[in-house]
Amino acid sequence: xxxxxxxxxxxxxxxxxxxxxxxxxxxxxxxxxxxxxxxxxxxxxxxxxxxxxxxxxxxxxxxxxxxxxxxxxxxxxxxxxxxxxxxxxxxxxxxxxxxxxxxxxxxxxxxxxxxxxxxxxxxxxxxxxxxxxxxxxxxxxxxxxxxxxxxxxxxxxxxxxxxxxxxx
Numbered sequence: 001x002x003x004x005x006x007x008x009x010x011x012x013x014x015x016x017x018x019x020x021x022x023x024x025x026x027x028x029x030x031x032x033x034x035x036x037x038x039x040x041x042x043x044x045x046x047x048x049x050x051x052x053x054x055x056x057x058x059x060x061x062x063x064x065x066x067x068x069x070x071x072x073x074x075x076x077x078x079x080x081x082x083x084x085x086x087x088x089x090x091x092x093x094x095x096x097x098x099x100x101x102x103x104x105x106x107x108x109x110x111x112x113x114x115x116x117x118x119x120x121x122x123x124x125x126x127x128x129x130x131x132x133x134x135x136x137x138x139x140x141x142x143x144x145x146x147x148x149x150x151x152x153x154x155x156x157x158x159x160x161x162x163x164x165x166x167x168x
Contacts, residue, residue, distance in 0.1 A: 050077065054156045060167045061155035063120070065145035069132055074118060074145050076167070084167040085117045088153055090124040091134045093161045100138040107142040117142035122153040123161065 050062045063076040063086065076084065087103060089096035107117045121131050121144060128146070135144055147153050156165060 052155060054165070060165075061152070063118070063145070063152045063155075065120070065147055065152065068121075068128060068135065068144045068146060074143055079116050082114050082116050085115060086120060086156070086165045086167060087117070088120045088122050088147075088156070088158045088161060088163040088165075090122060090161050091126045091131060092124065096162045097138065099162055100140065104139055104141050111142075119144045120147050120152055121145065122147040122150055122158065 050059055052061060054061055060076060063074065065074055066072065067074050085103075085106070087099075089100075103117060103119070107115070111117070119140065119142060124131065124146075126134070131144070131146065156163070
């Protein structure tokens with residue numbers, strides 16, 4: 001009986017030494033960058049991945065661009081529960097100029113009812129100042145973002161301007 005207790009104590013001691021050694025080894029590997037810490041498990045359901053290209057009836061591709069004039073982030077996926085009207089336009093586009101007063105009136109009528117209107121300035125060589133002047137002259141009262149690299153424009157298959165998309 002005494003031999004069994006001694007054996008158990010010896011095994012427990014060896015196990016303790018093994019755990020301490022493994023902890024030190026893993027900590028060293030983490031600190032040296034040889035291994036990465038595991039990602040924390042998410043308790044909530046993760047958001048579904050957004051597609052790279054728009055498809056009717058599917059989740060809309062992400063739009064993450066800076067607003068003018070304040071440079072704040074506009075992120076489409078943060079507009080959950082709101083109807084979003086996206087208008088792709090350029091300062092050189094005559095039909096864009098013609099439709100802006102109607103978009104301004106729509107924004108006045110529905111902005112307090114949860115409609116978000118965002119104008120995506122695209123395919124435009126104008127400077128930020130030029131776009132701001134255009135906004136002032138057309139009395140824009142909704143969000144304007146610039147798609148300098150046309151990434152959002154390509155994701156939404158915009159083939160001509162103006163192009164408007166309603167996302168619910």
